[in-house]
Structures are given as C-alpha cells and as structure tokens.
Amino acid sequence: MRKLLWVLVFPVSGAFAQDSAIIRRMADDILTNGQAYNNLRILCKQAPARLSGSANAAKAVALTEAMLREAGADTVYLQPCMVPHWERGAKEEAYAVTGNGRVSLAVCALGNSVGTPATGLTASVVEVRSFDELDKLGKKGLSGRIVFLNYPMNQTLVNTFSAYSDAVRYRVMGPSAAAKYGAVGFILRTLSTSLNDFPHTGTTRYDSTMPKIPAFAVSTNDAERLHVLVAKGAVKSIFMKASCRMLPDAPSYNVIGEIRGSEHPDEVVTVGGHLDSWDLAEGAQDDGAGIVQSIEVIRALKAQGIRPARTVRAVMFMNEENGGRGGKAYSDNAVADGLQYIFGLESDNGGFTPRGFSIGAKGAQLKAFTDWAPLFEPYGVYEWRVGGGGADVDPLVRAKAVVGELLPDSQRYFDFHHAGNDVFEAVNRRELLLGAVNMTALIYLVSKYGI
The missing domain is CATH 3.40.630.10 (Zn peptidases)
Incomplete structure (x- = not known):
C-alpha cells in the first residue's frame, strides 16, 4: 500500500x-x-x-x-x-437474444483472448458480481453458459487507479475462473469509471490447466442495459463472435x-x-x-x-x-x-x-x-x-x-x-x-x- x-x-x-x-x-x-x-x-x-x-x-x-x-x-x-x-482479426460481434428480438452489444475481445468458432458462439447467460458468486454457482450453475461478470469500478475511491487495481483481477483472471466451472464464454463489464459506449480491452491471462474460452469486454452503458435485461429474465441467449488468434x-x-x-x-x-x-x-x-x-x-x-x-x-x-x-x-x-x-x-x-x-x-x-x-x-x-x-x-x-x-x-x-x-x-x-x-x-x- x-x-x-x-x-x-x-x-x-x-x-x-x-x-x-x-x-x-x-x-x-x-x-x-x-x-x-x-x-x-x-x-x-x-x-x-x-x-x-x-x-x-x-x-x-x-x-x-x-x-x-x-x-x-x-x-x-x-x-x-x-x-x-x-491479432484481433475482424471486428467482434455480440448481441442478446430476447423475446423482442436482438439487442446489440458494444464489445471487444480482451487481449490474448482466443476466438470463437467461425460461426460464432451462442449460449445462455448468467450474471455474477464476484469470484465468490462464481464459486457458489459452480459447475451446476455455469457449465455450458456465458458468464457476464458485472463488477463496476468503485466510485467512492477518489484515486481512480485504486479502483482499477481493485477491479482488474476480474479481467486478468476472470475467463479462467469461469472456465473452471465449464463456462464457454466470458463477458466483462468494461473497467471504466464513466458510463459510455466504448468497450475497453486489456490483457487477460489464461490458466494453462483450464480450457481457454473467448473473453470479451462490454461497454459500461451496455453492461447496465444487459444487467436490466438479465434481471428481468428477458435474455434467452447471448451470441458472441471473434476471430482473434495468438501467433x-x-x-x-x-x-x-x-x-x-x-x-x-x-x-x-x-x-x-x-x-x-x-x-x-x-x-x-x-x-x-x-x-x-x-x-x-x-x-x-x-x-x-x-x-x-x-x-x-x-x-x-x-x-x-x-x-x-x-x-x-x-x-x-x-x-x-x-x-x-x-x-x-x-x-x-x-x-x-x-x-x-x-x-x-x-x-x-x-x-x-x-x-x-x-x-x-x-x-x-x-x-x-x-x-x-x-x-x-x-x-x-x-x-x-x-x-x-x-x-x-x-x-x-x-x-x-x-x-x-x-x-x-x-x-x-x-x-x-x-x-x-x-x-x-x-x-x-x-x-x-x-x-
């Protein structure tokens, strides 16, 4: 400290x-x-x-x-x-499928992420706020699903780097933490103190003992929107597509x-x-x-x-x-x-x-x-x-x-x-x-x- x-x-x-x-x-x-x-x-x-x-x-x-x-x-x-x-490859795509159609999401792949299958990835979504919630859900709650980790940066910390230090663990370790329980995809609320439409990338590190799953960030505005839709039970599935690769x-x-x-x-x-x-x-x-x-x-x-x-x-x-x-x-x-x-x-x-x-x-x-x-x-x-x-x-x-x-x-x-x-x-x-x-x-x- x-x-x-x-x-x-x-x-x-x-x-x-x-x-x-x-x-x-x-x-x-x-x-x-x-x-x-x-x-x-x-x-x-x-x-x-x-x-x-x-x-x-x-x-x-x-x-x-x-x-x-x-x-x-x-x-x-x-x-x-x-x-x-x-390499990131072609621009990423993601949307939520609801009873009223598709809701587009502003996303980008996290750095070092693997890509999805060429046709994309579709799965149901579960929202969590912490690693503790991931652990509580376990394989029964996460296997075969896309994890939406919605952890806002702490607005009460005046030094924003302190807030970033608190939140960045979810970007770095989140995908492997989700994969541990069988999740097939990962979407992180962007690490930003602002509400806007820009998704922020940044490195993620895969645990070599876990499967590598596609990892995205979603803009803070769309994280707020997705949270509301998930809470209402309105989201049937999430589609995500990326062609990134490690050379x-x-x-x-x-x-x-x-x-x-x-x-x-x-x-x-x-x-x-x-x-x-x-x-x-x-x-x-x-x-x-x-x-x-x-x-x-x-x-x-x-x-x-x-x-x-x-x-x-x-x-x-x-x-x-x-x-x-x-x-x-x-x-x-x-x-x-x-x-x-x-x-x-x-x-x-x-x-x-x-x-x-x-x-x-x-x-x-x-x-x-x-x-x-x-x-x-x-x-x-x-x-x-x-x-x-x-x-x-x-x-x-x-x-x-x-x-x-x-x-x-x-x-x-x-x-x-x-x-x-x-x-x-x-x-x-x-x-x-x-x-x-x-x-x-x-x-x-x-x-x-x-x-």
Missing part, C-alpha cells in the same frame, strides 16, 4: 537556488518550444494501434528512433526483445536515446514510457504521452546546453501491455552490463495535469527527493508518495535502482484507457507539456546530485 508523504515546503534558497533558475529556463523552453505535442501527433497518426508484433509497432520503433536523434541524443540504439504477437513470438525492440554523463558516465538515470499500445485506437494517453514526454527530457536538456553529470537515457519500452518483455529485457541488461543504475522514472498514467510523483525509496534516499520538493511547486506538483515506478521500470529494482513514476490527475484516465477513444485529440497540449516539465526537472536533479 502506498503511503502519502506529507512534506513541508519552504521557499527555494541556498544550494538549490541555482537549480531553481535552471529549471525555470527549461520549463519556459518546454512550454513555449516543446516538441512533445507535435511528436505525439506524428506517433498517433502515423503509427496508431501499436500492439507488439504488429507492423505499426515496428513503424513506431523507426519513428521514435528518428525523434530521439532530432532531440539531440548523443547515441540512439535499439535493444532487441522477443514479444507476444496477438508465435515476434522480434521487436526497445528504443533508447542517451546523453552520456560528463562526470559519472557509468551511472545511469532512466526515463521512459511504453511504445506499444492496444489496437483499438491511437494509444495517445496510454502511452504515447509518456513516450513523447521522455523524448522531451532529452530535447530540453540539450536545448539548455546541460551536460548531465550522470548518463541520462530515454527508453521507449516495447510490450508493456501484454507481456512486459521490453522492461524485462532492459532490466536483464542492467543487471549484466556492469553499470550503476541510479534511478528509473516512468510516465504511464496519461498526459493529464501533473500532481506528484511516486518514489520507491526510504531513509536517506527518500530525503533527497523531499529536499527537492520546493522546486516543483511552481509547476503544480505538491504530492510525493512512497510507492514505486511503473511496470517497465519496476524491474530495475533488480539492478538496485530507485524507481518512480509521474502521477498526473487520475479522474479522466479511465475514460480512455485501452479504448477506441484514446486518440491524439483527447490529449491537452498544456497538460502534456507540464508533465514533461516536471519529469525533466526531476531527471536533471537526479543526474546532477545522484540519490
């Missing part, structure tokens, strides 16, 4: 006064000349739907490699990794751009996001925003003529969404290459207004961050949490790095997460650049002082 770290903030003075002035110059440059928004447009429009193993993921590798060179990185290179390759692992790459350290080049400070995205839209909030913010860190340091004392790397991690292979490849290399990995910062919570940072540190290491806290107040960051980093930098703990992540405002993130409306136009330029300002400031400080 993350604990909120309350920090008394005083005016910047003494040792950090010069840093305050440097950060001010970098912030002014990013807010007026920053390229993150333009880069996001290019990434989203030229390489949308960047699911690992796809042609668009390969195109995104080439695009971001060019962006890092344009940003002024001293060295840009590709780090190989083998990644899962799942052999494919070769891909992390994209890395670095500025070599002037005093401690063997000490590495990492900043990054994940280059892959789900395939329903453009992957703008998740995680094009984190990608272009990380590239902007390189551009901003170079634009101010700052030669960091420690090596700064911007890493575009591949395959965060359905495997985490890029983060593992980077951390494996970090453990083996003999360099000292100081810090890993990730941006994977959307391009919204920055509110704070989560830091996986304690004691003297944590104090370094709290000492810097006053430098961030002018740019809207007041919150420092004891926690950790994102999925791609957390493995760097194996290399004894401190990890962290940017914490933007969370209220709108799950309107777009893994959905068809996660497009470039949903990102606000000002918010995106403010995130880049705070990321650049933190990377600058760590690269100068260490931890």
Whole structure:
C-alpha cells in the first residue's frame, strides 16, 4: 500500500537556488518550444494501434528512433526483445437474444483472448458480481453458459487507479475462473469509471490447466442495459463472435536515446514510457504521452546546453501491455552490463495535469527527493508518495535502482484507457507539456546530485 508523504515546503534558497533558475529556463523552453505535442501527433497518426508484433509497432520503433536523434541524443540504439504477437482479426460481434428480438452489444475481445468458432458462439447467460458468486454457482450453475461478470469500478475511491487495481483481477483472471466451472464464454463489464459506449480491452491471462474460452469486454452503458435485461429474465441467449488468434513470438525492440554523463558516465538515470499500445485506437494517453514526454527530457536538456553529470537515457519500452518483455529485457541488461543504475522514472498514467510523483525509496534516499520538493511547486506538483515506478521500470529494482513514476490527475484516465477513444485529440497540449516539465526537472536533479 502506498503511503502519502506529507512534506513541508519552504521557499527555494541556498544550494538549490541555482537549480531553481535552471529549471525555470527549461520549463519556459518546454512550454513555449516543446516538441512533445507535435511528436505525439506524428506517433498517433502515423503509427496508431501499436500492439507488439504488429507492423505499426515496428513503424513506431523507426519513428521514435528518428525523434530521439532530432532531440539531440548523443547515441540512439535499439535493444532487441522477443514479444507476444496477438491479432484481433475482424471486428467482434455480440448481441442478446430476447423475446423482442436482438439487442446489440458494444464489445471487444480482451487481449490474448482466443476466438470463437467461425460461426460464432451462442449460449445462455448468467450474471455474477464476484469470484465468490462464481464459486457458489459452480459447475451446476455455469457449465455450458456465458458468464457476464458485472463488477463496476468503485466510485467512492477518489484515486481512480485504486479502483482499477481493485477491479482488474476480474479481467486478468476472470475467463479462467469461469472456465473452471465449464463456462464457454466470458463477458466483462468494461473497467471504466464513466458510463459510455466504448468497450475497453486489456490483457487477460489464461490458466494453462483450464480450457481457454473467448473473453470479451462490454461497454459500461451496455453492461447496465444487459444487467436490466438479465434481471428481468428477458435474455434467452447471448451470441458472441471473434476471430482473434495468438501467433508465435515476434522480434521487436526497445528504443533508447542517451546523453552520456560528463562526470559519472557509468551511472545511469532512466526515463521512459511504453511504445506499444492496444489496437483499438491511437494509444495517445496510454502511452504515447509518456513516450513523447521522455523524448522531451532529452530535447530540453540539450536545448539548455546541460551536460548531465550522470548518463541520462530515454527508453521507449516495447510490450508493456501484454507481456512486459521490453522492461524485462532492459532490466536483464542492467543487471549484466556492469553499470550503476541510479534511478528509473516512468510516465504511464496519461498526459493529464501533473500532481506528484511516486518514489520507491526510504531513509536517506527518500530525503533527497523531499529536499527537492520546493522546486516543483511552481509547476503544480505538491504530492510525493512512497510507492514505486511503473511496470517497465519496476524491474530495475533488480539492478538496485530507485524507481518512480509521474502521477498526473487520475479522474479522466479511465475514460480512455485501452479504448477506441484514446486518440491524439483527447490529449491537452498544456497538460502534456507540464508533465514533461516536471519529469525533466526531476531527471536533471537526479543526474546532477545522484540519490
């Protein structure tokens, strides 16, 4: 559990006064000349739907490699990794059969789902709200049926990522939990805090000891509608059809751009996001925003003529969404290459207004961050949490790095997460650049002082 770290903030003075002035110059440059928004447009429009193993993921590798060179990185290179390759295939179909005809449902297959038979799948439906209800129904209540798992995200949790953490188990483990009792299909209420018509995908993981059954998400609006119909006993059956399939692992790459350290080049400070995205839209909030913010860190340091004392790397991690292979490849290399990995910062919570940072540190290491806290107040960051980093930098703990992540405002993130409306136009330029300002400031400080 993350604990909120309350920090008394005083005016910047003494040792950090010069840093305050440097950060001010970098912030002014990013807010007026920053390229993150333009880069996001290019990434989203030229390489949308960047699911690992796809042609668009390969195109995104080439695009971001060019962006890092344009940003002024001293060295840009590709780090190989083998990644899962799942294809959605034709657009999914689903409808409820009632006494009055068919009720169409807005659905999408969950990531890594198997497909249905070519002619589709038809079965009666049972609605449950939890794994406990699944267990109580058992084989007698579930065998041969489609499970509709209708678990709304908890609206009382103000931090929407807490609500997501609570609900995501049903997406990840739900299909196999239903298959355990003989269910033939699975439909999940979309993980979103909003009521809308967009189904949200996301990875599911099959238990190898259970049959693999087709797994869909249904939009929150249609989940509400289906709930009413099921409660009335109006649904005779559900039809679902999908042609998705899993292919052999494919070769891909992390994209890395670095500025070599002037005093401690063997000490590495990492900043990054994940280059892959789900395939329903453009992957703008998740995680094009984190990608272009990380590239902007390189551009901003170079634009101010700052030669960091420690090596700064911007890493575009591949395959965060359905495997985490890029983060593992980077951390494996970090453990083996003999360099000292100081810090890993990730941006994977959307391009919204920055509110704070989560830091996986304690004691003297944590104090370094709290000492810097006053430098961030002018740019809207007041919150420092004891926690950790994102999925791609957390493995760097194996290399004894401190990890962290940017914490933007969370209220709108799950309107777009893994959905068809996660497009470039949903990102606000000002918010995106403010995130880049705070990321650049933190990377600058760590690269100068260490931890």
